[in-house]
Amino acid sequence: MRVVVGIDGHPDCENAIRWGAAEAATRGAELHLVHAFVWAEFRIPLGPSDVAPGLRANADRIVADAIELAREFRPGLPVTGRRVDGFPPAVLLAESRSAAVVVIGSRFIGRVLSLVVSSAGIELSAHAQCPVVVVRPTEDALLGNEVVIGYDGSRPAGAAVDFGLGYARRHDLQARIVAVLDDADDDDHDLLAGLRQYTPDAEIVEVTGHPSELLLDWSADAQLLVVGSRGRGGFAGLLLGSVSQTMLHQAGCPVAVIPRAAIEGPA
Numbered sequence: 001m002r003v004v005v006g007i008d009g010h011p012d013c014e015n016a017i018r019w020g021a022a023e024a025a026t027r028g029a030e031l032h033l034v035h036a037f038v039w040a041e042f043r044i045p046l047g048p049s050d051v052a053p054g055l056r057a058n059a060d061r062i063v064a065d066a067i068e069l070a071r072e073f074r075p076g077l078p079v080t081g082r083r084v085d086g087f088p089p090a091v092l093l094a095e096s097r098s099a100a101v102v103v104i105g106s107r108f109i110g111r112v113l114s115l116v117v118s119s120a121g122i123e124l125s126a127h128a129q130c131p132v133v134v135v136r137p138t139e140d141a142l143l144g145n146e147v148v149i150g151y152d153g154s155r156p157a158g159a160a161v162d163f164g165l166g167y168a169r170r171h172d173l174q175a176r177i178v179a180v181l182d183d184a185d186d187d188d189h190d191l192l193a194g195l196r197q198y199t200p201d202a203e204i205v206e207v208t209g210h211p212s213e214l215l216l217d218w219s220a221d222a223q224l225l226v227v228g229s230r231g232r233g234g235f236a237g238l239l240l241g242s243v244s245q246t247m248l249h250q251a252g253c254p255v256a257v258i259p260r261a262a263i264e265g266p267a
Contacts, residue, residue, distance in 0.1 A: 001100035001130075002030040005070075006092050007081075009035070009062040012137035016105035017066055019135045019142060019254060021074040026170040029100060031074075033066045033081035035059055036091040059083045089123040096128035101256075103133045106248075125229060125248060125257040129265070131163050133224075135254045144223030144253055146174040149202075150215055153191045156228025159258040164226035165199060167256075173223055175202040180211045212246045219251040226256040 005020035007013045017033065024031040037059045063081040070079045084091045096102050102124060124132045135142075149164035151157045161177060168175040177199060179192055196204060207214055219225045227247055247255045 001098065002032045003027065004032045004034055004092070004095045004099040004102045005066075006088060006102065006104040007033050007035050007062060007066045008088070009058075009065075010105070012105045013066070014069065014105075015137060015139065015142060016103050016135040017070050018073050019133065020103040021070045021077055021079075022171075023101065023103070023133075023167075025074050025077055027100060030078040030080060031070055032095075032099075033063060033070065033079070034091060034095055035063050035066075035081070035083050036088040037083050037085050038087055056083070092124055093128060096124065096130045096132075096262075099130045101131045101133055102128055103135060106134050106136060122248070124259075126259055127261055128259045129261045131256050131258050131262055133254055133256045134248055136252070142223070142254070144173075144221055146176055146222050147171075147224045147226065148215065148218045148222040149175060149177045150211060150225075150227040150247075151177050151179045151195065152211075152228075154228060155263055156258050156260060158228075159263050160226045160228040160256070161195070161199065163256060163258055164224070165202065167224055167226070168202075171223065175199070176218065176222075177202050177204045178211060178215060178218070179204055179206045180208070215247060216250055216252070219247070219253045219255075222253045224254050224256055225251050226258070228258045229260060 003020045003024040005013075005016050007017065020033075021031050023029075037056070060083055063083055067079050067081045070077065092102055092104070104124065125134070147164045147168040149161055151161055164177075165175055167173070177195065179195065192204070192206060215225065215227075225247055248257065
């Protein structure tokens with residue numbers, strides 16, 4: 001499988017390309033860069049005209065520049081790229097069917113540098129058929145000395161543990177699992193005992209209550225934060241669950257979300 005990075009020509013895509021290139025190299029995989037060409041979806045004539053060649057040429061230039069950048073980051077890495085007609089969520093959801101992971105960037109806006117995850121990022125994190133990683137636009141977001149994994153005993157959380165441990169091993173990092181369990185529930189303690197047997201080399205921290213604040217604190221020193229998506233509902237935001245949404249918008253490091261469809265297949 002290949003590592004897919006969504007690109008749009010904005011400078012904040014650079015860290016997503018850097019992250020994707022590093023991950024592809026450790027997996028021995030191809031890096032595939034995809035640009036969604038949205039103009040084809042609007043009622044704009046894209047046949048022979050003065051406008052259409054410019055729009056398509058600009059999109060192709062975005063792809064070519066991204067390929068060159070990826071090769072600078074990781075010389076010798078197999079890199080491909082293409083322009084695909086369609087809106088970013090649909091294009092990248094289709095790519096997720098055959099990807100090991102899909103990577104996208106986020107950006108800061110406003111005076112307080114509020115982090116914005118695009119609608120494509122939210123929809124991907126809810127519905128993609130592989131893990132989704134959202135990378136911060138600042139270079140220090142690619143630093144850190146550990147992988148932090150949120151765990152609550154659910155299937156998506158179990159998949160998050162697998163993904164996080166794999167990343168930690170490939171990148172020679174320490175893994176810290178934050179287990180959010182109920183002291184009054186014996187089943188939870190059985191799960192915790194099983195988790196310790198499964199992950200003897202990882203640090204496991206048991207906490208109670210809402211984990212968002214604690215996960216955000218630890219993400220400041222992490223190279224990656226991994227959570228499972230277990231929310232339900234009729235809207236993309238609700239499908240993510242409150243913890244996943246908070247991490248995507250506020251964590252200080254790249255965030256990996258394991259969508260339900262990555263475990264159970266498409267609905």
